[in-house]
Amino acid sequence: MTNLITMNNLVHPKTLMAIKDLSLAAKKTVDGFMSGINKSNVKGTGLEFSQYRSYQPGDDLRWLDWKMYARSDRYYIRESEMETSISVRFLIDASRSMLHEDSGISKMDYAKYLAAALAYLAHSQGDAIGLYVFKEGGLFSLASRKDAQHLTRFFYRLQHIQPEGKFTDAVHYRHIFTGGQKKELLVFITDMYEQDKEITKLLGALSSLGHDMTVFHLAGNNELKFDFGNYAAVQDLETGEKISINARETRKIYEERLQQYLSSVRMSLLDKHIFYRLVNMAEPLDKSLRDFLTQRQKSFI
Structure with a gap:
């Protein structure tokens, strides 16, 4: 059946992020999404x-x-x-590379609004939600709960995330996600930027615990299309290293290596039974919301 969800129902990311109140933005996003589902009369797992x-x-x-x-x-x-209520834990990459911007939107901002919408949707379905923020120097955690006051706390903590340094060696925090008898859904929002496989190691450790996992890999449209305007160089936000670029000479090589990299990431996560979604920050959140509902439903199978 044709999907009739349109931009009339879904807010463009740039417009959405002009709404400074995360809870309001989340409600607007989810209401538009659910309205689109109703209009399209979509049938399927997790959608109604x-x-x-x-x-x-x-x-x-x-x-x-x-x-x-x-x-x-x-x-x-x-x-x-x-x-079918479950516990959904949101894991947020807050390393400095998440400050990368495209069309005035940073990955960190997009991650916040995506997490807010997913959490609002989960909470509306009776799920407990938790927040775990990974950045250099430590891990912030807000344990899963399902009461209304907890959703307010979730939005407050999410709103005040400030990216810092490199991604922490998070395997040491694996024990936080052990314990409990019920299966959980872990939702990891990241740009997958790593220097020593620290994110890959974390995902490997978490996948061994038996929980369902979803990774939303954020990428700017400028990264995916190799469109950095008239800039002659780009800078690594975590190491400070500058790399000269020549669009004419390097575009083809860049595109080939990018596709190889994305394919390797996807296959690596699928091998670990982790659902993977590449998210272009120029697009609305509907695909991510649909993926979340589908994966949430699979947590009961």
């Missing part, structure tokens, strides 16, 4: 709630479907939400 039943005294009012009430004047419970 197919099981409803009449409200019974004692049911949790959070699971009332008010849209169904408006259409039928009867109270219905979204039963699938009640039965």
Whole structure:
């Protein structure tokens, strides 16, 4: 079936990031996305709630479907939400390379708004959400919970992330993600920039724990298209190293090596049973939201 979700429903990243309130931006993004799904009448895993039943005294009012009430004047419970809540932990790369910009949008800003939208969507489905920020010198963690106040704390901590230094040697924090009997979904948002395989090692360690994992690999359109305007050199944000560029001479080599790199990253993660999505920051968040819902549903299989 043709996907009818359009830019009328989805906010362009540059417009979205003009909304400084993360919670408001997240709500606007998810509402537009869900409206698009309804209009396209898409069927499939994780995209809609197919099981409803009449409200019974004692049911949790959070699971009332008010849209169904408006259409039928009867109270219905979204039963699938009640039965499938999980813990979703958001892992954010806050190394200095996340300051890379394209069209005025940094990877860090895009990561914040993407995480905010995904967390809002997860929380609306009754999931517990947690936040883990990786940067040089340590790891900030906000354990998973599902109450409304926790969502506010999540947005506050997310809003105040400041990228610093290199990606931490995070394998030492593997124990934080062990324990607990229920399967979890780990969502890692990163630019996959590493100097000594530190991100690859972390993902390998986490995949061995048995949780479902999704990696959203952020890339600027200028990186993907080798479009750096009239600049004669680019600078590594983490090491300070400058690299001269000549668009005419290096474009073909760059494109070939980029495709080889992206293919190797994808295959490496698939070998670890990690879902991988390359995210072009020039595009709306709909693909990422769909992928998240699909992976969330798979956590119960």
